[in-house]
Amino acid sequence: MRNPWGLVIIVLLAVVAGACRKTTERIVPNNQAPWYDGVPTVLVENYVNRLFIDLLGREPIDSEMEEHVAFLRAGNLSIATREALITRLQTDTLPVAGDSSYAAVYFKRLYEQMKVRLIEGASDADINGEIGILGQLALVDSLNGDSTAMRQKQAEMRKYQNILRSQWDYRYGLVNLDSMCAWMVNNGLYDFINMNSFNFINATFDNLYFRFPTQSEFQRAYVMVDASQPASLFGQTGNHKDDYIRIVIGQREFWQGLVIWAYKTMLARDPGSAEIFQAMQQLNQGRDFHLSLRNILKTDEYANFR
DSSP: OOHHHHHHHHHHHHHHHHHHHHHHHOOOOOOOOOOOGOHHHHHHHHHHHHHHHHHHSSSOOOHHHHHHHHHHHHHHOHHHHHHHHHHHHHOOOOOTTTTTTHHHHHHHHHHHHHHHHTTTTOHHHHHHHHHHHHHHOOOOHHHHTTTHHHHHHHHHHHHHHHHHHHHHHHHSSSSSSHHHHHHHHHHHHHHHHOHHHHHHHHHHHHHSSSSSSOOOOOOHHHHHHOOOOOOOEEEEEOOSHHHHHHHHSSSHHHHHHHHHHHHHHSSSSSSOOOHHHHHHHHHHHHHOOOHHHHHHTTTTHHHTTO
């Protein structure tokens, strides 16, 4: 006669073993496999075309389009593959058809975009023209023996020259975007666009921070800029216009303004608070604005793969 208890024990052990196996199977939420295989080729081509226009200011030629679409497809349109392509357009120094290199055109494009943002897209020819005029006037002052006026015009010349040199200094890592922007708002051209101290102060806040100054901020800035007298702004003391620009550019809010500008330019919208927080964490570590751009351009929202 069989032992009924033995059969019961065997069944219980089988149930327990099955239960143990089930508990090891964990379901991770929101971990569905990517569906990028279903993205039509026209959307991939549109993405490559948009990257070229936003980063290089031109459309890709046919061979470039074929190469980069194939590269993205080979990587299943993954975020990592997109980032690799964007990085190449930002950093590749090899000669390409029609351009000296992707990197050279990328940095020139960013320089031109900053000029559009701050000095209404003034051309280098216009800036050189101002330098030439000031040089002639400085020469006249020198011939007339007016060394004070000559030095003033030479100082104004250097401000214009700083705009031109910022493209190269930024490209080769000698300065960062804060210096480039400081030079672009500290010259006679920016003063002409934003005549008088009232407009100048409001323009710097609006252009750099995407907001206007509070009444207290404006009053302190006005004393510094218009009266060239000591005043405290953002906890720092300045005595004249150059100090004001140094203080405004030196704030964390300047980098937040760059993030806002990037979102407005690339996605046609303002960033959310979480997006600003994440971008500012990264910028606080290395001031790498190129990485901030990549983080926007590799998204499904920008690529229109959603």
